[in-house]
Structures are given as C-alpha cells and as structure tokens.
Amino acid sequence: MRLGVKKGIRAIHGFLVLMVLAAGLVSAVGNELVYHVVISGTIDLGLAPFVARVIKDAERDNADLMVFDINTLGGRLDAMIEIRDAIVGAKVPTVAYVNPRAISAGALIALACRKIYMAPGATIGAATPVLGAGQKASEKVVSYARSEFRATAERNGRDPDIAAAMVDESIRIPGLIDKGKLLTLTTEKALRRKFVDGQSSSFDSLLRELNFEGAQVFQPKITWAERLVRLLNNPIVSAILLWVGFFGLLAEFQIPGWGLPGLAGIVALGLFFGSKYLVGLAGFEELLLIGLGLILIGLEIFVIPGFGIAGVLGIVALMVGLGMSLLGRVPTLSDVSNAVLVLLGALGLSIFGTVILFKYVERTPIWQRIGLPTRATKEAGFAASEVHSDRVGKVGVAVTDLRPSGTGMFDGERLDVVTEGGYIDSQERIEIVRDEGYRLIVRRI
Numbered sequence: 001m002r003l004g005v006k007k008g009i010r011a012i013h014g015f016l017v018l019m020v021l022a023a024g025l026v027s028a029v030g031n032e033l034v035y036h037v038v039i040s041g042t043i044d045l046g047l048a049p050f051v052a053r054v055i056k057d058a059e060r061d062n063a064d065l066m067v068f069d070i071n072t073l074g075g076r077l078d079a080m081i082e083i084r085d086a087i088v089g090a091k092v093p094t095v096a097y098v099n100p101r102a103i104s105a106g107a108l109i110a111l112a113c114r115k116i117y118m119a120p121g122a123t124i125g126a127a128t129p130v131l132g133a134g135q136k137a138s139e140k141v142v143s144y145a146r147s148e149f150r151a152t153a154e155r156n157g158r159d160p161d162i163a164a165a166m167v168d169e170s171i172r173i174p175g176l177i178d179k180g181k182l183l184t185l186t187t188e189k190a191l192r193r194k195f196v197d198g199q200s201s202s203f204d205s206l207l208r209e210l211n212f213e214g215a216q217v218f219q220p221k222i223t224w225a226e227r228l229v230r231l232l233n234n235p236i237v238s239a240i241l242l243w244v245g246f247f248g249l250l251a252e253f254q255i256p257g258w259g260l261p262g263l264a265g266i267v268a269l270g271l272f273f274g275s276k277y278l279v280g281l282a283g284f285e286e287l288l289l290i291g292l293g294l295i296l297i298g299l300e301i302f303v304i305p306g307f308g309i310a311g312v313l314g315i316v317a318l319m320v321g322l323g324m325s326l327l328g329r330v331p332t333l334s335d336v337s338n339a340v341l342v343l344l345g346a347l348g349l350s351i352f353g354t355v356i357l358f359k360y361v362e363r364t365p366i367w368q369r370i371g372l373p374t375r376a377t378k379e380a381g382f383a384a385s386e387v388h389s390d391r392v393g394k395v396g397v398a399v400t401d402l403r404p405s406g407t408g409m410f411d412g413e414r415l416d417v418v419t420e421g422g423y424i425d426s427q428e429r430i431e432i433v434r435d436e437g438y439r440l441i442v443r444r445i
Contacts (some may be wrong), residue, residue: 032215043075045279046230048082074104087112125166125184232275245269246350294320
C-alpha cells in the first residue's frame with residue numbers, strides 16, 4: 001500500500017516538473033525579442049548614426065535577433081563603411097532580408113550580416129563606386145571597396161570572389177560572370193551558388209524559417225533629431241547653410257555693431273558644422289581650422305590695421321576647414337571637386353548678395369519700412385541726427401582705416417564716416433558725397 005502511494009507521489013511530482021519545464025519553455029519562446037530594422041532609400045551619413053544607435057539599443061534590450069530589411073539602390077561609400085562596421089561589431093545575431101534589392105552600398109550592408117535571405121525576384125550586387133556624374137571611380141577607390149567586400153564575405157563564410165565581382169568587372173567567375181561585366185545576383189542565382197542562406201516571401205515567413213515565429217517584434221523608428229541631421233546633411237541644405245553663413249558675416253562687417261545678420265551667419269555655420277560633426281564628417285582638425293580662421297578674420301577686422309596676411313590666412317583656414325567637413329572617410333576626386341564648387345559658389349553668391357543689399361535694396365521703399373528710417377521726427381519719439389548739407393563735397397583725409405566705417409578729418413573736425421561699400425586705408429584723401437543724418441557717406445578721391 002505504501003509502495004503504491006510513493007509511486008503515485010513520484011508520478012505527480014514528475015508531472016509537475018514537466019509542467020514547469022513546459023511553462024518555462026513557452027515563456028522563453030514568448031519572450032524572444034526581434035529587432036526589425038528597415039533600411040530603405042539612399043544610404044547617407046545621416047543613416048549611419050541611426051543604425052549604430054539601434055544596434056546599441058538591441059544589445060541593451062538583450063534582443064535575440066536583428067533583421068535588416070534592405071531595399072536600396074546604394075549611396076555614399078563612407079556611409080556604407082560605417083554601417084558595415086556597426087553591423088559586423090554587433091553582439092546580437094544579425095540577418096539581412098533583401099526585399100527586393102540590395103544594390104551597391106546595400107550589398108555590403110547585407111554581406112555584413114551573419115545570414116542573408118532574399119525575397120523571390122530580389123537582386124544583390126552592382127557595387128562599383130562611381131563619381132557624381134556616373135563615371136567609375138579611380139582604381140584606388142575601387143580597390144578599397146573590393147577589399148571591403150571580399151573581407152566582409154570571408155568573415156561570414158561566403159565566396160569572396162563573388163563578392164569582389166560585384167565591385168570589379170575585371171573578375172571572371174566561370175559559369176557565373178564573364179570578364180568586363182559587373183555581377184548582380186538574382187535570388188535564384190544566389191541560392192544556386194549558396195551565396196545566401198535562403199529565400200522567404202515575407203518577413204513573417206522569414207521568422208518562421210528562423211524559428212522565431214510568435215516572437216515579440218520591435219521596429220525602431222528614426223527620431224526627429226536623426227531626421228534633422230539627415231536633412232542638414234542633404235547637399236542642397238548644406239550649400240544653403242554655407243551661403244547664409246557667409247552672407248550673414250559679410251553683411252555684418254558692413255554694419256556698425258553686431259546684429260541679426262551676424263547672428264544668422266553664426267547660427268547657419270554652426271548648424272552646418274554641427275551636422276557634419278554628428279555624422280563623423282568633421283572632427284577636431286576641422287574645428288581647429290574653422291576656429292582659427294574666424295579668430296584671424298576677427299583680428300584683421302577689429303584689431304590689425306589694413307588687410308594683410310592675417311586676413312588671408314584666416315580666409316584660407318576657414319575655407320579649408322569647411323571644405324574638409326564636406327569630405328568623407330574615403331574622399332574621391334569627385335567629392336573634392338564638389339566641395340570646392342559648393343564653397344566657391346556659396347562665397348560668390350554671398351559677395352553678390354551683400355553688394356546688392358547695400359547698393360540697391362536698402363534704398364527701396366520696402367527696406368525703408370522694415371529698416372531704420374533715414375529721418376526720424378521727435379513727434380514719432382526719435383531723436384534723429386541733424387542733416388548738414390553744407391558738409392557734402394568737403395574733402396578730408398581718413399584718420400583710420402575705413403572698413404567701411406571709421407573716422408575722417410575735415411577742416412580740423414573729426415567725423416565718423418562710412419564708405420560706399422569698399423575699403424579705404426588711413427591717410428587717403430576722401431570726399432563727403434552724402435549726408436543722411438545718421439551717417440556721412442564718403443568715397444576715395
């Protein structure tokens with residue numbers, strides 16, 4: 001009797017243990033976490049910080065899997081390298097889902113993942129670096145990209161020759177690609193060559209294939225700050241920021257004191273440099289050059305008389321620093337030429353805009369309504385300077401450098417004057433051409 005009771009207790013105990021283990025297994029399956037990261041559109045440097053941030057979040061949350069859902073025609077070489085490095089260094093298992101294409105930069109991002117699955121009819125490859133006009137990049141750049149593809153493929157156990165043939169058309173693979181043609185694999189070809197791990201018609205079927213069906217799926221979204229950084233790094237927006245920065249500073253140099261143009265210029269250049277710093281385009285070297293340039297230009301304007309070596313060096317340092325901020329980790333000849341064109345274009349438009357502003361715009365009725373009136377009455381609450389028409393035509397000498405404001409001496413009387421827009425060195429003869437009450441306009445004789 002006692003033996004039967006003991007057997008019964010053991011059976012119940014075993015049943016309870018099995019139930020606990022089963023409950024733990026179900027709980028473990030239900031608690032699996034999959035990060036679903038969508039990579040679409042152009043691969044730019046604004047995308048790289050997003051991918052790096054998401055990988056850190058997945059590691060922090062102890063995610064069981066990261067699936068990179070890729071649909072891109074490519075983008076910047078340096079952005080591709082940064083994203084590749086982040087994925088390779090991830091502590092969470094990574095899977096690339098090519099849906100429906102991973103072209104150029106997208107191909108290396110897929111290769112960086114430990115496993116690759118493709119949707120039916122998908123494509124991967126065609127990764128030769130090209131210049132802005134579509135021409136093939138130099139052999140140096142192609143060699144670098146080819147080595148990155150080959151090394152990444154070897155790291156994850158894939159055929160390095162196939163990966164290299166996606167970059168370099170000089171590579172021939174019998175039965176797959178002839179010399180002189182760039183390799184792009186379809187899903188069928190990639191499976192036949194065992195270059196990818198499988199095919200899935202949807203993300204859900206991919207999870208079933210990977211035994212993650214029923215797992216908790218989290219799809220991270222790009223934040224407003226990351227969207228702003230991507231916007232500011234857009235080439236058009238970067239050019240506009242440079243133009244506003246140059247124009248604001250040039251306009252401020254023509255106006256006594258410090259006002260809105262100078263503030264707008266500093267803010268624009270700050271946004272330009274800050275956005276480049278956040279995506280890794282700019283660093284300490286660029287910051288040092290830009291800061292040194294601004295300091296030298298400031299000394300030339302406010303401290304050192306005349307315009308000499310300090311001003312020239314300041315302009316050179318500022319332009320070089322800003323130009324370096326437009327280049328990537330692997331700058332091509334096209335990147336350098338584009339940076340030079342953007343800088344010179346922004347500077348030229350700024351100079352043109354400043355001339356137009358001070359020669360024509362400030363005299364228009366609209367400007368008179370929004371700007372400081374030339375004549376103000378006591379009834380309106382202003383104490384305007386008195387106009388001395390008898391001063392017009394007087395000839396004197398510049399006591400200080402006029403940049404464009406300064407001091408002149410006329411019949412033994414020191415007067416504050418402003419040029420018509422140019423610079424006049426001290427001791428040069430000048431003539432008063434207009435008295436506007438609040439300022440005397442002079443020109444060089």
